Amino acid sequence: MNTPATAFDGKAFVRTLSSAPGVYRMFDADDVLLYVGKASNLKKRVGSYFLKPRLEPRITSMIGQIARMETTVVRTEAEALLLEAQLIKSLKPRYNIVLRDDKSYPYIHLTGAKPGVRSRREAEGEAELTVRFPRLEFHRGARDGGGRYFGPFPSAGAVRESLDLIQKLFRLRNCADSYFRNRSRPCLQYQIQRCTAPCVGFVDEVAYGQQVRHAELFLDGKAEAVMQELVAQMERASAELAFERAAAIRDQIAAVKRVQAHHYVQGATTDMDVIACALEGGIACVSVLFFRNGIGLGSHDFFPRLAGSSDLAAILASFIAQYYLDRPVPSELIVSSAPEEAPALAAALAGRSGHGVEIKHAVRNERARFLDLARRNAQAALAARLASKQTLLARFEALRELLGMDELPQRIECFDISHTMGEATVASCVVFGAEGPEKSQYRRFNISGITPGDDYAAMHQALQRRYKRVQAGEGKLPDLLLIDGGAGQVQQAVDVLNELGVGGVPIVGVAKGPARRAGDETLILAGSGKTLVPGPESPASHLIQAVRDEAHRFAITGHRGRREKARETSSLEEISGVGARRRAALLKHFGGLGGITRAGVEELMQVEGINRQLAERIYGAFHG
CATH class of the missing domain: 3.30.420 (Nucleotidyltransferase; domain 5)
Structure with missing residues (x-):
């Protein structure tokens, strides 16, 4: 606990305050924010901390650490509430109740033109195919991709269930844009009546746009409006003697009614x-x-x-x-x-x-x-959660005993490397504390400048980038550092920490057993070179497996994302004169980028729209 060199005079500070609503902030001697509070009357609320004779121990401890205070006057108590919530959420003061909500919530995204971004074809006056036929997709993260976002939903399952319903009712596409642009025949989604196959022209833009509009109304909670429009369309089709179309709309109306009946909750008549x-x-x-x-x-x-x-x-x-x-x-x-x-x-x-x-x-x-x-x-x-916490504490205690540590480790960091034959190498660092994974502390490192497949160099680079921040006075050192790998990877960790002058951290390598079964891992202790095999029944082994598996999951997820991004950003896009249409034609003709890279100039010229000059340019791009 930090004690101010000069005791803070709370009573004198209160005398300077107004009776307006506002927000107050308490800081300790190291200028660390202790607490953020709101008040309808700043003078009365702040005064209650220093004028009341008896306060609960938690508050007494906090007041004893105050070195200075700041206040912000606002117009209303409602403004004070919102400002307090903003400050607590962004600054996470030590003595406040803080909502630990680090994950982004899932949305349904109806794609559309991205604001401020125009493709070459759009600039030439031709609307982008994928914009004219938008898709519905699961989405997490920043909502800056154009189109509309519906949500947030409480869980990924709720989003997937809603997407499943929308596909059944309105048959909108859900395929990736690259897949959509290169189809020559309808896929399975069309066969099972979950898509109208706009990729091959089985539905025109107007009809597809109506289905998009109905899906938007349905997601906006306006199912009755959808029903009324569908009924009007059915009656119009009947009047025009288009009985097949009328029957299809009738079936869609029945499906919407079934969905409403199945998912409606009695008594929940409002949001x-x-x-x-x-x-x-x-x-x-x-x-x-x-x-x-x-x-x-x-x-x-x-x-x-x-x-x-x-x-x-x-x-x-x-x-x-x-x-x-x-x-x-x-x-x-x-x-x-x-x-x-x-x-x-x-x-x-x-x-x-x-x-x-x-x-x-x-x-x-x-x-x-x-x-x-x-x-x-x-x-x-x-x-x-309580049962899980007790189990976790028992595992931490077992790990402390196994490694002969004096105290329970409060922060465990684990590193892992993921790549595919050296491609798109990504290193992960995950953090576990006494309450389990601390996901806001996780970090990924995109590895570059090394020989592809050199795991030692990749581990060295990741560790160096992570602990340079500690050397610069930012971030914390772990109480225990786990490395997914054998003696070579462990030595990389020892070398990096010694180079940076931040040694003293216990380092343990987690090497897979001969049969590569969970629980048969061998632990390699840095420095002594001693090895331990705790066995599959050991609670310490269970904790190490959980941390190692999380590091592996986090690394491989990052690697897959980086690899897919690299593959989606085709090298063809960088070649002058190869637009979306020619790119699609090349990929279709040769069956993928690999076929294009192996093709000669004469073979490239067989593709529609590719003359000799452009074929030579494409060949040169892949063969230097």
């Missing part, structure tokens, strides 16, 4: 989230049930960092402010404990979302049933 909190053993679980347009989208469990807080209402208030800060807010939030600042919080969320928001606690009938379900979900998830 609402039902939020319950359970607390035990210093761990809280917040469980959320999601309902949109009368359809249940599933649930999600969160485990916020509490910093010693045990007030369920305060935990919920902090969760709501941070969670809905950057995502759509439903019109109703049903909560298990009523936050004291619920009216101000509802006003803040309403102002940000542009529609009314109600936070309800005392509910009856179906809403009470949903709330009870959310409570039971929270309690079950919390029980599982």
